[in-house]
Amino acid sequence: xxxxxxxxxxxxxxxxxxxxxxxxxxxxxxxxxxxxxxxxxxxxxxxxxxxxxxxxxxxxxxxxxxxxxxxxxxxxxxxxxxxxxxxxxxxxxxxxxxxxxxxxxxxxxxxxxxxxxxxxxxxxxxxxxxxxxxxxxxxxxxxxxxxxxxxxxxxxxxxxxxxxxxxxxxxxxxxxxxxxxxxxxxxxxxxxxxxxxxxxxxxxxxxxxxxxxxxxxxxxxxxxxxxxxxxxxxxxxxxxxxxxxxxxxxx
Numbered sequence: 001x002x003x004x005x006x007x008x009x010x011x012x013x014x015x016x017x018x019x020x021x022x023x024x025x026x027x028x029x030x031x032x033x034x035x036x037x038x039x040x041x042x043x044x045x046x047x048x049x050x051x052x053x054x055x056x057x058x059x060x061x062x063x064x065x066x067x068x069x070x071x072x073x074x075x076x077x078x079x080x081x082x083x084x085x086x087x088x089x090x091x092x093x094x095x096x097x098x099x100x101x102x103x104x105x106x107x108x109x110x111x112x113x114x115x116x117x118x119x120x121x122x123x124x125x126x127x128x129x130x131x132x133x134x135x136x137x138x139x140x141x142x143x144x145x146x147x148x149x150x151x152x153x154x155x156x157x158x159x160x161x162x163x164x165x166x167x168x169x170x171x172x173x174x175x176x177x178x179x180x181x182x183x184x185x186x187x188x189x190x191x192x193x194x195x196x197x198x199x200x201x202x203x204x205x206x207x208x209x210x211x212x213x214x215x216x217x218x219x220x221x222x223x224x225x226x227x228x229x230x231x232x233x234x235x236x237x238x239x240x241x242x243x244x245x246x247x248x249x250x251x
Contacts, residue, residue, distance in 0.1 A: 001091045001092065002044055002045075002087075002090050003042050003044055003090070003092045003094065003112055004044065004046070004083075004084075004090045004093055004094070005040070005043040005046040005093075005108070006046075006048075006049050006084065006093055006094065007030070007033055007037065007048045008049045008050070008095070009048050009049065009098035010050060010098075011052040011054065011055060016231070016236075016237065019099060020050075020098060020099075021055065022237055024237070025241055025244045027062060029101060029231060029237070030055060030058060033096065034046060036100070036102065038105075040105035040106075040112075042108065042109045042113070043094065043112075046065065047066065047083055048067070049066075050066060051068065051069050051070060067083050067086070070082060077095065077194060084185075084187050084190050085191055087187075092116065093185045093187050094108065094111065094183070095182065095185065096182060099232065100228065102229050103182070107126065107224055107226050110126070110224060111125070111182060111222060112184055114126075114222040118150075121151070121219065122212075122218070123184060123185045123193075123219055124183070124219065124220035124222065125179065125181075125182060125183050125220075126180040126182055126222050126224055127146070127177035127180060127222070127223055127224075128178050128223065128224055128226060128227055129173075129174035129177060129178075129225070130175045130178050136159045136175040137159050142155055143155070143158070143176045143177060144179040144221060145160050146177070151219060152218070152219040155179055155209050156205060157205055159175075178228060180224070180228045181228070183209075193211070199211045199214040200214070
């Protein structure tokens with residue numbers, strides 16, 4: 001089974017312009033993301049999908065593979081689908097976030113295993129428990145609820161589930177589950193998904209995965225303890241650089 005990791009990356013960012021090329025560690029952020037993906041044992045090929053030649057050049061300069069894509073893609077999923085269309089022998093496509101340089105290879109491998117072992121699911125994603133009320137209520141943190149069968153019921157920026165009785169609502173467990181923005185797709189399903197029109201719930205919440213649920217397709221959800229540490233703001237990047245230097249100055 002050929003499994004390909006695709007990392008969509010664009011230069012424009014509202015909160016952190018030029019994010020993929022920030023190089024305070026001595027290497028551009030996108031190179032760190034590629035290196036993190038390379039630690040996964042399941043990925044046979046890793047491709048950065050971009051419409052910016054500067055990003056493609058940075059990837060090539062650091063030994064990675066980049067593919068130029070159209071500039072008019074409305075979402076990262078569409079950009080990933082363009083790459084998938086050019087790889088007919090791929091069976092599973094893993095959509096990795098271009099701003100998560102610290103994701104573990106084990107987490108990626110778990111996602112791939114989840115989809116490979118669930119033949120009835122066309123795609124899979126991951127979540128991690130929420131124990132902090134501020135994260136549960138933060139609309140920039142996407143939450144997911146799923147059933148005992150491990151399939152997503154809904155994704156939202158709102159605090160779901162809503163605990164009507166805060167004292168007993170979660171019975172000592174997590175407040176909810178934070179959705180981690182990493183996906184594994186069966187290639188044919190991904191190509192079909194990119195052709196579907198934006199759905200009403202997707203438009204309301206600005207969450208692409210709701211298009212899948214509204215179309216009636218299941219999404220398998222796996223749970224990991226690894227938190228999502230994305231780089232969305234200058235402060236996020238500064239903290240990443242500090243962690244990087246602290247780790248690489250040991251010994």
